[in-house]
Each structure stands twice: as structure tokens, then as C-alpha cells.
Amino acid sequence: MGSRSKVSRRDVLKGAGAVGGGAMAGSLWTPRGGLSVVAQDAATPANQAGKLPVPLGEPRFQGVALTPTSDEFLGPLFEWYGDDLNAEAGLEFNETVLFPSYTEIESLMPELISGGELPYDLMSYSSVYFGDIVATGQVEPLDRYLDQYAGVEEYLAGVMPAYREFYTKSRGETYGLMCDGDVHVFHYRPSLFNDENLRNRYEQRFNTPLIVPDTWPQFAQTAQFFTEELKDKGIYGCQLQGARPFGFSFWLDIAAPLGVKYFSEDMQPMINTPEAVQALELMMELKRWSPPGTENFGGDQIIGNWQQGVVAMCDWWIDLREFSARANVPVGRDVNDTVMPGWEVNGEVARRSTMAFSRTFSIPANKSQEVKDAAFYAIYRLSHPDYSLYSCADPYCGLDPYMDIHYSDQAAELYVTGNPLRETADAYPENNGIFVGDLQAAKDHLAAGRANVEVGFPQPNWPGAAEYIDTLSLHVQRALAGEADAKRALDDAATEWTAIVERRGRVEQTEYYAGFVTAAKALGYW
């Protein structure tokens, strides 16, 4: 029997029974006082419009047992919140069907395309596969479900626009709800930037003070400095994740602010423009200031090196700081995160942070209406801040912020306390919060996340995304490994991208990409 945190699940649920709109507005929301923020009130405008309240507050789905499927890092959600959702709406969950992370295409796709009765009722998967999964035609459009519930407009408005438009919508229609928002964040070790001796030496050498780099050329110079000064002590200026399939995203952090796009509107690859080559050449220079083998580093090596204090600066996913804060590792809390460096253009710094990976919830189309209604309620509630605020702040759940409120100061408070909606168990034995006793660190961390997601750049989201990504990453890695120069590597990638377009059908690919461009234009990317 696991132990409970001081605030019990029931205490938290006392405040339940309302729409989340207030939560997103932040007006009545208290981090430990209740799930929903606005007390359930039949007189709320939403209810007057005849919409279903959220939480439902009635066992509407009693007798429906849902089987979820997700990758291994999302698994506990349904264990943690199953009782609460049962209390809200009578929902029950069977054991989650787990698959290894990033194997969606081989784990889910065969089931989806078979067109038969699927062995799961709701699914969470990497947003990389959103386009492919929707294109099977086996995923339920969600707009009419959303229309049934009160507070949905506030919920949708609260989802950071790039996640909402690129990872949950296809050709204007909603097929998914966000479940995990990923974005790259720039991490550095403040102790090195504050070291008096290093500051003096940097100033003597470059005639400028040692500051946290604001542009990529500054980043390269600072990385070189740290490597040359500290390599004997086993510290390098930076590190790069070269491993496929996400190596491309670290190149994109440097290339996108230079205006590099995936394709032109008539589907000609734009990944080998002079700016794209310039970005890759800079990345190749950064390799010189990184630990040996960086061209083949995956997540394990990046996290390991960072935790061991081997690296001074690192561009990586938002949770790198969290991994260090909650572990007893040499780098300890000598970690700050901030907005990604960029390129100075017309006196301003243009920045982009790639929103690589992420996760989306969807429900299969070929289920009974009763099951689909229940499944929608489940994914909507789990995506809603009533639950997701707690999930994002919980170290035993691989979910990261994707809503405006997830980056707020109120959300930060959940990072220094336990998750009151779950108990402890063998698989998640602690419940103390990630930044125990350091609220300011939590606030800074979320502020960095928000700053980066505001300049977030989406990964490809149309059918074939994984193939485009892997091909681009392969050639970026070839350049890093010295198999090709930057121009040749990106030319090769562009040639292969053209072949992929032709092979998958130029007309269809152009049509899907037009949807991407429309959203990109609406959000100011184009």
C-alpha cells in the first residue's frame, strides 16, 4: 500500500466539478485547493448553452471499461487518475497496452490499417506520427465531441498555438488532443559563467565580457573558450545530439532562425539553401568543442554527460534540468535554462526552438459510439489542466508543458510539492516534487520553457514525417561524422526528400504540406 501525500486525492477532488476555463484564466485556481478552478455552477454561461459540464459529476460512462495504449513513459497516467475519472463519470480503465517509445509506426499502424476491431480504445503516440496515423482514416475527428462540453473554447485557447495547430489538427479538423509538449531549451552551468578567473580570461582573450550566449556565433565562441580552458579538467564547452532520428532538430534550432524551411509551397526542398549549409557548418564547428563521439550521442549520453558535469552548455529538451534537479548527481543544481540563442538580423535576435517529439491523444474511429464518447471524455480530462498540471510537474510521468497555464507561477508551485492525485508505488516510489524546496528554480525553469515555446518551430506533421526526419538526421549526422561536407550532406538530403515526395505522391504530399503552410502562416512562421 503506497503512502499518500499530505493533501489527499479526495481533498483535491473537493473542488472538482467545474469547467477548466477558470483554471486557464487563473482567477480562482489554487494549486492544492481543487482540481478545477471554478466551482460547478449550473448558471455558468456554458451550462446555459446546454453543454455538458466538466467534470461531468454523473456516472454517464458507467460500465464502459477503456483499454488505453501508450508508450512506456506515459503508462502511469491511467493508474494514477483512474479512480478520479471513475468518480467523475463512471469511467474504468483496463490495463494499458504499452509499446516501446518511438515505435508507434510498427506498434499501432498495423492495427490501424487492418481495419478490424482494435485492441485499444484510446491512444497516445508521438506527434511525429500524427499525420501518418490520421491519414489511415481510422482516427475519429474530435470537433463534434469538443462541441459537447462546456469550457472547451477556453481549453483550446489555452493550448500553446503551435502545438494545437500542428500536432492536433490536420487540414483544419481536430483529430487529437495534446498530451505532452516538447521543446528544446538552452541549458548552461551558471557556476562557470560566474567564475571570476574564467570571466577575466575570457575578457582578456575576446575583449568582451563572458555572458550567457545570445546568438549562435557567441555560443560557438563561448563553447570554444570553455573547451580550451577546461578540457584538461574533463569539461567541454557544449555537446550535440547527433543520433538519429532527432539529430535534425538540433540543426533546425540553428537553421530555422536563418529562415530555413522544410519545403517551398510547391514542394521543393529548402533544406539545402546557403543558410541551411551555414547552420550545419556551425554545428560542425560546435562538434570540435564537444566531447568525443558527440556525432553519435543519443539521449542517454547527453543526460549522462550533463549530470556528470562534463559539459558547460547544452541545447536539449526541456526536461534536462529536471533530470539533474531530482537526481543526486555531480552537476547538482548548477543548472540554468533560458531561451535558445539565435541569429542577429536587423539588430534583433531571431530565435527558434524545435518542438521535436511531443505526444498526442487520439481515439480510434471503429469503436462503438458509447466507447468513443467515453474515450473522448478520458483524453479530454487528461489533457485538461485539471489533471495535466499535476502530470507535467510529476517526475514519474514523461509529460511536459503544452498549455499557457503549465508555464505559470501557480504551476511552478506543483514542482516543489508532491502530486496529490496519486499514491506511491514500486514504479513511482517518491512523491516530493522535482525542485524540492526551490520554488524560484521551478519558476525560472517554466519561464525558460515558455520563452522557448513562444519561438517554437514545429517538426514535420504530415504523412511521411518520420521518413523526412530520419533522412535529414542521417545526412546531418554524416556531416558531423565527416562522411560529407555540409553542402553535400544537405544536397543529398534534399535529393532524397524529393524522391520521398514523388514516391509518396506529389499531389497528396503538396496538399498535406499546404495545411502545414497555412498553419505556419497563421502563426507567423512564414
Added chain:
Amino acid sequence: MRVKQPLTLPAAARVARPRRATGLNRSLGPRLMVAPAVIVVLALTLFPMLWSLQKSFYAWFPSRGATSTWVGLDNYLWVFTSERFWNSMGNLAFLLFFGVGAQMVLGTALALALYEGVGNARLRVLLLTLFLLPMMMPPIVIGDLWAFILTPQSGVLNFLLRQIGVPAQNWTGAELGMLSITITDVWQWTALPLVIAFSGRSSLPTSIYEAARLDGASRWFVTRRITLPLLKDLLVIALLLRLMDAYKFFDAAYIITRGGPGTATELPGLLTYLVGFKDFDIGRAAALTWVIGLIAVIVMQSLWNMLRTRRA
């Protein structure tokens, strides 16, 4: 003239004599008995093979639905003109030549050393068991273990090298990546030729060795002229087994380098996996499978013929 009386059997023997099956029964009975096994084999091997052969002539992305487009030999053309495919075959050739070669030499040498050099039977069994351990470990464990050893920054190997003043090496980089993968395979699979050679050596008659000793033959002479020729057939079997297994090498390489950096350690099996299960391009993956399979058949058959001709 004596008339030959027909031989009559006792009644009991006549009863016991089995009835001769009619022509139809004689052919149908055994066939019916093996039919379930044949049907299973056909369903599980022949049908998927034919299915994949058919798919290799189509462009088919299942994420776009059941529709596939006839592309003739395009998928095969892509395979044969793909730099990536030939690069992977080159990496495979490296693994087969140096990896399997080292396993054969080391395995045989260790087997003979163990048999002839270790007198204590218990110690011999203990050492043999230790040598066999890597072969019994799951590939994922081997991959994780060697990734831990080879990681350039914090790996065990570089730590040891630094202790003796040798600079750290980028074991998973483009230059040494394939060598590292090969070393991993050698570490795991040297035990197979070892155990085959050891059992072969154990079964050789001692009289030959006594005769050689009486004739004053040196140890090296005995090994070269007696032991190895007598073990040759078994070693050929071991070689073929290892070649066939190494040909589909995938798991440890996938864990340690994922084929990278770039394509430096990409092997045909991994390439097929990526095309089939990451790009979900079933037509090309099927064509790759067939080409890789046919090359394997040709290589193995040629090797077998060569060895048979030599023996003849």
C-alpha cells in the same frame, strides 16, 4: 519329379501379418500424416515469402491505406543503385571477414588450448562455461553492456586506456565504429566455434596422437597436420553457422550505434528495418530483403561448393 509344396505359415503368423496397403492408401497415408506440418510451414514461410516477393514490385505505404502501385523493378533498381545499400554491404563484408574470421581463429585456438593445455577436468569445464557465457546472454544485454564499455566520454574502455596513458578513442565514431561492433560480435560469438572445435577434438582417437608422439612429431606439427585436418569438416559447419548468423547481425549494433554516425555502422539488416518499420515503405523493404537473401544464398552456396570441391 518333386513338386515343391507351397510354404504355409502357422495361423498365428498369418493373422499377425500386416495387410498390404492398396496403392492409394500407401501414398495418401504418410502424406496425410505430414500434411499438418507442411501446411504450417507453407503458411508461415512460403506464403509470407511469396507475399513479400509480390510486394517488392509495388510501392506501398500502409499509412496511405491498402492501395499499392505497381512499380515493376523500381524497388530493385533503387536497391542496386543505393549508395546506402552498398555501404551497408561493405560494412557487412568487414564484419564477416574480420569478425567471423577472428571468431574462427580464436575459437579454435582456445578450444585446443583448453583441451590440450588444461589438465584439470573441473577447471576445464569451468573455463569452458565461462567462455560460453556471452553466447547465452540476450543480445539487448550485450548491446547495453558494450555501449557502456565503448561510450567515448565515460566508457570503461577509455577509462582503462587513460589509466595507462593512452589517449581516449572515439570507439563509436565513424573511424572505429565498425571495429567496435565487430569486437562486440567476436566477444559474444567466439564461443560457438570454440565449443564445436572442443567437442570435435574430444572425439578424436588418442591412438593417432600416441603414434605421432612415438614418431617424435612436434606439437605444432601435430596440430597442423593431424588435428586441424581432422576437425576441418566441423570447423566448416561452425564457419557456415557463424556466417549465416552474422549475416543478419542487427541487435547489438542497433543499440550501440544505431547504424551511425551517419551510415558508418549501418548493416543490411538494420537498413531493411529502417526502411520497413520506420519509413514504412514496404515495397522497398521487401526488395531489400530479397536482394539480401539472394546474395546470402549465393555466397553460402559458393562457399559450400568451394569447400566440397577442395575436399574432393
